[in-house]
Amino acid sequence: MGGLPRNLPRSPSYVLPCIIALAFLSVSAIFLYKVDDFVSQTKTVAGHNLQPTPWHLFPPRTFSKETRQARAFKIIQCSYLTCRYNTRKDNDTESEQRRLSVSSLRTQKCPGFFNFIHNDLQPWAKTRISKDHVMAAKKYAAFRVVIVGGRLYVDLYYACVQSRLMFTVWGLLQLLRRYPGMVPDVDIMFDCMDKPSINRTEHGSFPLPLFRYCTTDAHFDIPFPDWSFWGWPETNIKPWDEQFREIKKGSQKIKWGKKLPHAFWKGNPDVDSPIRTELLQCNHSRKWGAQILRQNWVEEAKSGYEKSKLSNQCNHQYKIYAEGYAWSVSLKYILSCGSLALIISPQYEDFFSRGLIPKENYWPVSPINLCPSIKFAVDWGHAHPLEAEAMGKRGQDFMENLSMDRVYDYMFHLISEYSKLQDFKPVPPSSALPVCAESLLCLADPLQREYLERETAVPSPAAPCGMEPANGNFVRSWIERKKKTIEDVRVMMEKKAMSHAK
Numbered sequence: 329m330g331g332l333p334r335n336l337p338r339s340p341s342y343v344l345p346c347i348i349a350l351a352f353l354s355v356s357a358i359f360l361y362k363v364d365d366f367v368s369q370t371k372t373v374a375g376h377n378l379q380p381t382p383w384h385l386f387p388p389r390t391f392s393k394e395t396r397q398a399r400a401f402k403i404i405q406c407s408y409l410t411c412r413y414n415t416r417k418d419n420d421t422e423s424e425q426r427r428l429s430v431s432s433l434r435t436q437k438c439p440g441f442f443n444f445i446h447n448d449l450q451p452w453a454k455t456r457i458s459k460d461h462v463m464a465a466k467k468y469a470a471f472r473v474v475i476v477g478g479r480l481y482v483d484l485y486y487a488c489v490q491s492r493l494m495f496t497v498w499g500l501l502q503l504l505r506r507y508p509g510m511v512p513d514v515d516i517m518f519d520c521m522d523k524p525s526i527n528r529t530e531h532g533s534f535p536l537p538l539f540r541y542c543t544t545d546a547h548f549d550i551p552f553p554d555w556s557f558w559g560w561p562e563t564n565i566k567p568w569d570e571q572f573r574e575i576k577k578g579s580q581k582i583k584w585g586k587k588l589p590h591a592f593w594k595g596n597p598d599v600d601s602p603i604r605t606e607l608l609q610c611n612h613s614r615k616w617g618a619q620i621l622r623q624n625w626v627e628e629a630k631s632g633y634e635k636s637k638l639s640n641q642c643n644h645q646y647k648i649y650a651e652g653y654a655w656s657v658s659l660k661y662i663l664s665c666g667s668l669a670l671i672i673s674p675q676y677e678d679f680f681s682r683g684l685i686p687k688e689n690y691w692p693v694s695p696i697n698l699c700p701s702i703k704f705a706v707d708w709g710h711a712h713p714l715e716a717e718a719m720g721k722r723g724q725d726f727m728e729n730l731s732m733d734r735v736y737d738y739m740f741h742l743i744s745e746y747s748k749l750q751d752f753k754p755v756p757p758s759s760a761l762p763v764c765a766e767s768l769l770c771l772a773d774p775l776q777r778e779y780l781e782r783e784t785a786v787p788s789p790a791a792p793c794g795m796e797p798a799n800g801n802f803v804r805s806w807i808e809r810k811k812k813t814i815e816d817v818r819v820m821m822e823k824k825a826m827s828h829a830k
């Protein structure tokens with residue numbers, strides 16, 4: 329009775345491992361299935377698992393041909409495992425010391441257009457901003473940003489075209505780095521597409537707070553610096569400080585007197601913009617003093633953007649700005665040239681364009697009688713070359729003053745004033761994920777990463793520029809003054825036309 333009987337079925341010896349293996353496989357299958365499901369529900373700032381905004385459709389982003397597993401791994405790694413190790417809880421003692429030391433420094437005054445922050449937030453001055461306001465704005469938002477204790481959370485609803493989402497969130501992360509411990513807790517709804525949506529008439533009884541890149545005086549939308557200040561890899565546009573320096577250098581290659589004596593515009597006329605379509609009619613350097621060129625991004629990309637390089641486009645005495653589908657990021661690059669900017673009266677405004685003053689740092693062009701208005705501006709410049717040159721230079725100085733430092737200051741003040749109006753304590757919703765610089769870079773493709781890393785903030789040695797208290801009169805008289813000057817130019821042109829007709 330020593331050994332086992334030889335002819336007993338040996339089932340226990342191999343069935344058990346089989347069952348274990350089978351169980352293991354099915355658990356793995358279920359696990360992989362669950363992971364797959366989990367990954368397909370994880371939305372990222374790179375645009376994974378997000379549909380385009382229904383109010384402005386665009387082709388969804390295609391991701392590089394990585395394998396399904398590689399993508400799943402990356403999404404989990406970047407979204408869930410990266411920030412935990414890298415975000416440091418703000419040290420309250422350190423923050424407080426920082427706040428004290430920073431506020432004791434003498435601060436520079438903010439540029440005048442910062443006063444528009446009060447104007448933009450005025451609709452909530454009495455009612456304040458409640459949780460209901462924010463939740464009602466969700467219907468119009470592509471994403472929500474919640475900052476609590478210096479940490480940033482995003483709740484993503486829709487994809488944004490190209491890299492807008494990623495670069496906008498990066499900008500906010502850099503703001504947190506620039507002013508550590510100073511950015512208050514906030515809960516903000518954002519849309520990232522071009523057109524304002526909170527109509528003042530329709531939403532008059534219950535204004536919704538929604539941040540976006542531009543607004544009009546018929547909308548409640550709150551303007552915020554657009555993504556291109558941190559770079560626009562799809563069009564080879566560099567982060568703002570670097571791009572400005574490059575354009576300014578390019579603009580100095582040719583002296584004013586040697587620049588071509590007409591008005592130049594190069595861009596995409598096929599963006600559903602009536603004014604750009606009309607502008608094509610003015611393409612005649614003798615008759616209208618203008619040269620209008622079509623930008624072909626596909627061709628430019630092939631030739632390495634050499635021809636579309638912004639720093640090579642400052643060879644004309646006059647440069648035209650025409651709005652696109654809404655406001656256009658090109659305004660800042662056009663003004664940076666130091667040529668006299670001929671700005672066709674814009675319908676949309678972004679956060680800084682409201683600071684521009686006609687006949688001071690640009691020439692206002694009427695959209696009515698467009699080609700003759702351009703010709704009139706060019707003729708005026710030829711008759712007053714010193715003044716035209718000085719006006720162009722002041723436009724360039726205005727843009728130089730708007731350094732990234734000032735852009736962060738604008739974000740800081742806008743967010744601070746907005747947060748003062750909140751009548752609730754922001755809490756990240758359960759669907760929101762924390763985002764930190766490392767997790768965002770983790771999701772970026774190599775080109776995006778290269779751009780993002782070029783615009784990283786360091787803690788500011790000084791406090792943000794000093795903002796003036798709310799003063800409705802300031803903004804009102806500013807707007808009146810602009811209107812009057814634009815009207816003066818219109819009358820000048822009319823008089824000239826009449827004297828010619830005689």
Ligand SMILES: *[C@@H]1O[C@H](CO)[C@@H](O)[C@H](O)[C@H]1NC(C)=O
Nearest residue numbers: 417418419420421422423425
């Ligand atoms: C915060 O910073 C202060 C001053 O540097 C230090 O004494 C303190 O231990 C820090 N606290 C924490 C929780 O790290």
Ligand SMILES: *[C@@H]1O[C@H](CO)[C@@H](O)[C@H](O)[C@H]1NC(C)=O
Nearest residue numbers: 527528529530531544546547
């Ligand atoms: C705002 O809404 C009103 C009423 O529906 C409409 O007449 C007006 O054109 C809208 N304004 C804008 C700028 O869309």
Ligand SMILES: *[C@@H]1O[C@H](CO)[C@@H](O)[C@H](O)[C@H]1NC(C)=O
Nearest residue numbers: 597608611612619620621622
């Ligand atoms: C404008 O005119 C120039 C010279 O005649 C031409 O080369 C260019 O293609 C024209 N631009 C457009 C947009 O048609």
Ligand SMILES: *[C@@H]1O[C@H](CO)[C@@H](O)[C@H](O)[C@H]1NC(C)=O
Nearest residue numbers: 437689722723725726727729
């Ligand atoms: C630039 O900023 C300085 C200092 O705030 C100011 O004096 C100057 O007028 C500004 N220039 C323009 C063109 O806005």
